Amino acid sequence: MQKAMNKPAKIGTYHAEDVQFLLKDLSDVRLEDSAMNRESKIQSGGHYSESLPIEYQPPKDYVDLFWKTLQDYKQKVALCVGVVAEQIYQVKGDQTILVSLARAGTPVGILIKRYIKLRFGVSLPHYSISIIRDRGIDVNAIQYIRNEHPVGKIQFVDGWTGKGAISIELTKACKDFGQKYGVSLDDTLAVIADPGYCTTLFGTREDFLIPSACLNSTVSGLVSRTVLNEQYIGKDDFHGAKYYRDLLAEDVSNEFIDVITSEFASVMKDAAAAATEKLQDNIETGFLGMADVKKIQAEFSIESTHYIKPGVGETTRVLLRRVPWKILMRDPSSPFVKHILMLAEEKGVEVVPYPELNYLCCGLIKSVKGMQK
Template sequence: MNKFIQNPAKIGSYREDDVVFLLKDLSEYQLEDSTANRERRVQSGQHYSESLPIEYQPPRAYVDLFRQSLDDYKRKVALCIGIVAEQIYQLKEENTVLCSLARAGTPVGILMKRYLLLRYNVSLPHYSISIIRDRGIDENALHYILEKHPQGKIQFVDGWTGKGAISLELEMACQQYEKKYGVTLDDRLAVLADPGHCTPLFGTREDFLIPSACLNSTVSGLVSRTVLNEKYIGKDDFHGAKFYRELLPSDVSNEYIDSITAEFPFITTDAVKAAAKRNLETIEAEFLGMKDVKKIQAEFSIESTHYIKPGVGETTRVLLRRVPWKILMRDPSRPYVKHILMLAKEKGVEVVIYPDLNYSCCGLIKTVKVDKK
């Protein structure tokens, strides 16, 4: 492996001691397009990572709902962070290197780092890197981490699981990395919530509302989705992202982190007990969510499982940055789906009551591609 000398760009609104983004700063480029145009291009063959959606700027009522959700669930989120952070630390201890998958994993990785600092008085290194479905992980970022921490044990971190596409992408990427460079990586993904049953390292398997799923960059350090486009990314570059400095007045990223961090002293005892019990169990990654997805695909005659996004987090993403067709909902009276009902009403998207669903809800993407003749 060649010596890696690229320095990380200083992007994002998080504190540097919370996370280092191993991303190329693409802020000067115009990468966004309307949701409708972008959806047509993606469904006609362009990879989603080559461009960016326009950042959704929510109305005041929606931001108020985010703040209410944060107030309602901050202790639950803190407990889930504590449980999975304890699992990780018991496995890898001081050699742990937290490696969040940008961008949904970044706030989760920061919270794990903060929890472990409070609990064990150890400040673990924490990086945020890119992984892209069907394109793999940023190998240059992995080179950088391994050179900086030759004795480190990388722990990959994400926000939640849907049907498990990223878990499978990570597993494949780690296999390819070992084959190319002779380095074995732990491909188990640590997440706050695992409703898809895709990993043994999780805080909960309940499909509940993680407040950071409600918003885009304004709760993720003002960093965009990651970009892999050969126009802007060379072979020695990190994958790219934009830093939305113009959204600083709307940024709640650090407010979110600080609110959850303040709950850690109240949940530590329960987190330690739950993690100790979890580590005695044999927990398999069964990818149960795909059973729901296949059933929905057949019932609604959907061309590809890529157009089916199960779970609260993934359904929120469909409404914020894709062209939604329908929302399937197990029980619209559940508190975890209030923001989804608000977004669906705002965007004129049909909500279908679908009781036979393991998730709280599921977002279906509209087919908009133009057939080539």
């Protein structure tokens, strides 16, 4: 395998010892477009990865809710991180290379790295790379990692699962990489929460609010979503991303990491026990969320399952950066959906009671074909 020319980009506000971004810096390129324009292009055959949404900056009461949620559930998040980290280290040990899927996976990868350092005294390499639905993983980034760590064992990391599109994309990408380069990659995706039953490596299968899902780049190191636009990304380049330096005053990325990290010592015993139990169980996937998605698609006459985003994390994303149509809600009294109800009210989006949902909620994207941009 030839030596890659790319180097980690010095972007974002995370500490260099926490993560290396294998991304091309597109900070000087204008890639943002309005939600309506982007949605029109996506639904007319364009790809979501070719442009970026305008970064939504929430009002003060929403940010206050983020901080309250973080304080309320910091120990729960820390425990789930610990359960995942313990499993990873028990299976792969100090040969592990953490590879986060940008961008929701990045803070989770940092937390797993921090936990393992605290618990086992080992500082694992941690990279953040791009994977894009229908377009696959950044092969140049994988080649870079393998060149740097030829005997390392890659562990892919993300924040949570929805209906499993990225899990399926990762499995396909690993298979394709193996066929092309003769290298076997473990496609098991490590996540904090797996409400869609899409992986065997998780902290919980409860559909709960991971506070980092509440915000955009301001809790992800001020790094944008990843971009794959051939106008700016050559065949030998890493996928791209922007560094939003103009949002430095609003950035809470490292504070989020530190708040969760401070809880690790108190959860280690329980995390180790839960991880050992999980490793002994015969855990299955089944992608149970797709049954919900197919039922919703038929009931609401929705053209594509791409317009249906189940789970707290994915519903939040619909409200933050897509054109939402409706929010289906199993239990509006759940503390994990307060921010969703706040966003829906602010944006004038209908919330529909839907008690038979397996997830806590589900975001439906509006069909904008033929609508005025």
